[in-house]
Amino acid sequence: MSTVLAAPSLPLSRRLARPAKGALGLVLFLALWQASVPLVGLEAYFYPAPADVWRAFLDLVAKGILPVYLIDSIGRYASGVAIGTVLGIACGLAIGISRLADRTLSPTINFLFAIVEVAWIPIFVIWFGYGFKTILIALTYVVFFPMLYNTLVGVRTVPQVFVNAALSLGATRLQLLREVILPSVLPNIITGFRVGAGFAFRGLIFAEIVAAKSGIGYLIFEGAANHQTARTIVGMIVMGLLWLGIDNLYLKPIERMTIERWGSVTTAERRE
Amino acid sequence: MSAAPKIAIRDLRLEYVDEERGQRHVAVDALSLDVAEKEFLAVVGPSGCGKSTLISAIAGFLKPRAGTLEMDGRPIGKPGADRGVVFQEYALLPWKRVIDNVALGLKFKGMAKAERHAIARRFLEITGLAAAAEKFPHELSGGMKQRAAVARTLANAPEIMLMDEPFAAVDAQTRLTLQEELVRIWETSRVTVLFVTHSVEEAVFLADRVVVLTPGPGRVKASVPIPIARSRRSWATLNADPEFGALRDRVLTLVRGGDA
Amino acid sequence: MTRLARHLPGLLPFAAAIAFWLVLPQAIDYPTYMLPPLGQVLDRIGESVMDGSLALHVRDSLWRLALGFAIGNGIAIPLGVAIAMNRHVSDLLRPLLTFLQSIAGIAWVPLAIIWFGIGMGSVVFVIANTIFFASIHNTVTGVQSIPNTLHRAVRSHGGSGVQVLTELVLPGALVQIILGLRTSMAYGWRALVAGEMIAGTSGLGYMTIEAVQWYKTETILMGMIVIGLLWLALDRILFVPLENATIKRWGMIRA
Known part of the structure; x- marks a missing residue:
């Protein structure tokens, strides 16, 4: 929510009031939760209090479990996203530029797209066993499609006049690709990357629940299976914070950067 | 004739x-x-x-x-x-600075950066754009964009x-x-x-x-x-x-x- | 180029895959559970259709999806309208919702199992949760995209708060809300399959993951085929006509 940043003209009181109210919402939520525990009167495994969750968090850190799981998750995530991104861009460019590649690959890709990634996990487990390989391939699969489709849209919407201008300046096919098509497609690639990175994060958690023996997803699952529900909630909160971190520290800045230099520029150019 | x-x-x-x-x-x-x-x-x-x-x-x-x-x-x-073309819609590449847009054709010919920038600068001077060399196209007015496009075409010596x-x-x-x-x-x-x-x-x-x-x-x-x-x-x-x-x-x- | 020649390259990968699948068992010796012969998969499909077990799984899955869809959207759309129309509601709830949204729907499954037990309740909870967040975003965007001048126009013609809602906000946001329904269904479908794999006692996801334990790979492949075809059918039958009708009626063309 960049509303605070986007509205510098608001009076100061209002600018402060908004995050304050948001924090109030979170605090109210926690307070209601804590206060409701004795009222509900259920077992801690069924309805743990925020304090229980905090203790479970400290315990997991002290035993070194959480850092190890976190590193495992991030490693799997980064590798899968990287491979899926590269493959998706490559296929998107190939299909966008070559009619033969389009005709050969598109039907297969559309067919594969209809089988949602979660449905692949069982067969991946059969083929690659539990753990890193299966998760890596599943994440690659998840990232591949948004990357491919966005790249493809980008290639198909490169303004023809840019292509014509480059050709008239004597560009070879390779120069055309490097100097015109790739930079022109970059904003679409960034969009695809953000979408794919989001899908992959959900995919990671699911894959770790079903097909791993470590990681944040596994922590969430293991906690519930052993009736250590506070651990499950720690896992969920860490997961949420991890995603917010990835989104705000990496994905949004990358997008903003390219929009500043490419996106708004390109639209302005096209409007005239 | x-x-x-x-x-x-x-x-x-x-x-x-x-x-x-x-x-x-x-x-x-x-x-x-x-x-x-x-x-x-x-x-x-x-x-x-x-x-x-x-x-x-x-x-x-x-x-x-x-x-x-x-x-x-x-x-x-x-x-x-x-055959150099000057388009109605300028067709300057928005992700390149003006000088790199003007030098684009020379880059395609394989000319080294210093050399092609020198030529580009000369044509920017001829078109009255010397001061805008380091800007991005979206920072230019329509008239300046078209001057840059003309400079780009002429620099390529068509x-x-x-x-x-x-x-x-x-x-x-x-x-x-x-x-x-x-x-x-x-x-x-x-x-x-x-x-x-x-x-x-x-x-x-x-x-x-x-x-x-x-x-x-x-x-x-x-x-x-x-x-x-x-x-x-x-x-x-x-x-x-x-x-x-x-x-x-x-x-x-x-x-x-x-x-x- | 003739039609056939144009489609020929696209058929090549399929032909190659099927040929590979047919030839492999004869060419080399490998554990058939890795990739059972095509004939076995077809036999499996035939059996499951005949004994009605496949139909039961499909019925259970669709029923959960429908429930989750109704609950998720039933909460998301009114709340989304409230957030978009009222600044205080928005300020109070947004950070909380942003955070809850960042906890991927599927991560709720283990907790849901504790609360609702394995089966129906957990799966529906996860679907509803996933659909809620996919849909609320589109509702808010839809309401906020109504131009301010239209608000003023309705107000200046004497429209009350309720009339603004019924005459302007709901119809104005309709196209976006319907887009949200479609998107949320796509997410809900994933949540369904994933939820059934972790917390199901029946359904397509359960059928598929359960087969892993017994290395019944032909059942896994059948599950994948049914999941793919069913999704295509759902999307085509439910949403493509709905979207066409509304988008045409409101004269909106999506870029």
Whole structure:
């Protein structure tokens, strides 16, 4: 929510009031939760209090479990996203530029797209066993499609006049690709990357629940299976914070950067 | 025109497909036209007479359906650096600084960065853009963008510069300035120019010769030489000039369907 | 180029895959559970259709999806309208919702199992949760994209708060809300399959993951085929016509 940043003209009181109210919402939520525990009167495994969750968090850190799981998750995530991104861009460019590649690959890709990634996990487990390989391939699969489709849209919407201008300046096919098509497609690639990175994060958690023996997803699952529900909630909160971190520290800045230099520029150019 | 023409067009037929309706349109039919070496030729005609399509064909973006299209006696094929194009929509790459846009064609030729930037700077000076070299295109006004586009084309030293309604998208005031500047720049470069416009005044102001096309499918209706001295071509001088007025009125009558 | 010649390259990968699948068992010796012969998969499909077990799984899955869809959107759309129209509601709830949204729907499954037990309740909870967040975003965007001048126009013609809602906000946001329904269904479908794999006692996801334990790979492949075809059918039958109808009626063209 960049509303605070986007509205510098608001009076100061209002600018402060908004995050304050948001924090109030979170605090109210926690307070209601804590206060409701004795009222509900259920077992801690069924309805743990925020304090229980905090203790479970400290315990997991002290035993070194959480850092190890976190590193495992991030490693799997980064590798899968990287491979899926590269493959998706490559296929998107190939299909966008070559009619033969389009005709050969598109039907297969559309067919594969209809089988949602979660449905692949069982067969991946059969083929690659539990753990890193299966998760890596599943994440690659998840990232591949948004990357491919966005790249493809980008290639198909490169303004023809840019292509014509480059050709008239004597560009070879390779120069055309490097100097015109790739930079022109970059904003679409960034969009695809953000979408794919989001899908992959959900995919990671699911894959770790079903097909791993470590990681944040596994922590969430293991906690519930052993009736250590506070651990499950720690896992969920860490997961949420991890995603917010990835989104705000990496994905949004990358997008903003390219929009500043490419996106708004390109639209302005096209409007005239 | 006794010397061999730079561009020779014979019985040209051009068609394009209307993307929305999927229909085929004849833009130009049985058009024959010569452009002389070092000539500044303007082509005018009512909308839909295929002026811009003609530019596309010479640039190599569009294949002729019939007839021949030659430059220096050789058939014109794919787009290439020998035929520079200035587009109405500027076509500056938004992710490159002005200097890199101007040096783009030289980069395609494999020229080293220092060398191509030196050449680009020279053409930015000629077009009055030296101060804007490090800016991005979106930071420029429409007039400055089109100056940069002209600089980009000239820096690439084409044998002919094809200009497709280059000043149609800028405001009226800027247009007058750009026209005067083009006269001045052309004095120094003397490249062959084919300039397409729907403005009769602009054509008469800029060109050595104005060719009028018939309504679509276009063919040559008349060719009007403009014997006004280059030194007199400023709006302050020509605005009230009777010779300019007479030539303008004559071309205008031709465009409107009359004979003159 | 003829139609056939145009489609020929696209068929090549399929032909190659099927040929590979047919030839492999004869060419080399490998554990067939890795990739059972095509004939076995077809036999499996035939059996499951005949004994009605496949139909039961499909029925259970679709029923959960429908429930989750109704609950998720039933909460998301009114709340989304409230957030978009009222600044205080928005300020109070947004950070909380942003955070809850960042906890991917599927991560709720283990907790849901504790609360609702294995089966129906957990799966529906996860679907509803996933659909809620996919849909609320589109509702808010839809309401906020109504131009301010239209609000003023309705107000200046004497429209009350309720009339603004019924005459302007709901119809104005409709196209976006319907887009949200479609998107949320796509997410909900994933949540369904994933939820059934972790917390199901029946359904397509359960059928597929359960087969992993017994290395019944032909059942896994059948599950994948049914999941793919069913999704295509759902999308085509439910949403493409709905979207076409509304988008055409409101004269909106999506870029």
